[in-house]
Amino acid sequence: MTSDATSAAPSKPEALAEELVYDRIVDALIDKRLRPGERLNEAKLASAFKTPRSRVRRALNRLTAERLVRFEMHRGAFVSLPSVKEAYDIFETRLHIEGAVARIACERIDAEGIATLRRHLALEHQVFEEHQPSVNRISGDFHLMLAELTGNDELIAIVRPIIRRFCIIQSLYERSTGVLCLTHEHQTLVDLIEKRDAEGAAASMMEHCRHIFYSLDLSERRRAEANIYDIDIDDPLG
Ligand SMILES: [Zn+2]
Structure with a gap:
């Protein structure tokens, strides 16, 4: 052609x-x-x-x-x-999609995939211990990696933008700079996936998503406080 x-x-x-x-x-x-x-x-x-x-x-x-x-x-x-309503809508969507990711992962991930997840857990633990600024990105990457390891391109295409939009929600509504994605919950999830416990993995993933979401300060007041950036900045990517 x-x-x-x-x-x-x-x-x-x-x-x-x-x-x-x-x-x-x-x-x-x-x-x-x-x-x-x-x-x-x-x-x-x-x-x-x-x-x-x-x-x-x-x-x-x-x-x-x-x-x-x-x-x-x-x-x-x-x-x-994102407004508070958008935050709830995205959370509700993420909750059920990620539950499905965990279930499908139990069927599809092979031993090599489990080893990849375990290496990522070790990296998460390391960046957390060292208080590295990349800690949020690394712990968020776990979720995208899990979707990618299912090998289901349609699922990945749905999950990726939802996880990214959720990152903006966390950034906007978080109460402190503390890590919201808890590594020990990722560990539990990988253990359940390795055992091919689909229902257990789905429930664990959904519980993890709830922990993240309900740690946020989901109020219009918080949104108004955070909206102080309607200005140009010199080096946003420096
Ligand atoms: Zn997480």
């Missing part, structure tokens, strides 16, 4: 560069270097990435489609600022 010279689709290097911009912004959201409600200045992001603004715009469009970012007319792009 010959390439279509009139196609608007980006070339492979273009697409890879756009992917890099997209991934860096997602990492900054998860690591809380970008906060809920914060303005995403297209020109400054382009300068920070040393990349054309058109590429940044395409990455921001993708993030908008996934509802991690919102556009406001004449004002530009902002990190989303």
Whole structure:
């Protein structure tokens, strides 16, 4: 098949560069270097990435489609600022989807997958003990890794944006900077998956999701307090 010279689709290097911009912004959201409600200045992001603004715009469009970012007319792009209702809706969805992930994992994950999860648990433990700033991202990665190890691409495509939106909810409504994903609960879950206890694993996963969600301060007051970022910042990704 010959390439279509009139196609608007980006070339492979273009697409890879756009992917890099997209991934860096997602990492900054998860690591809380970008906060809920914060303005995403297209020109400054382009300068920070040393990349054309058109590429940044395409990455921001993708993030908008996934509802991690919102556009406001004449004002530009902002990190989303989920309402309390959105937070409950996303939690309820995550709760049941992750329960299904745990069940499917019991059927699909092989010994190598279990070993991968155990290596990740060791890493979680290490970054927690060392108080590393990446601790939230590493513990959140556990959930995406579990979905990926099911090998079910449809499930992964559903789980990924829900987990990322949930990270923004945690960032917005958390009571302190404490770790909300408890490593010992991940450990219990992996033990149940290894035993192929599908119902036990699903219940354990759902209980874990409830612990995370109900540790948050889910109030409009908290949302209003957190919304102090309607300003430009100099180096959001530094
Ligand atoms: Zn967790």
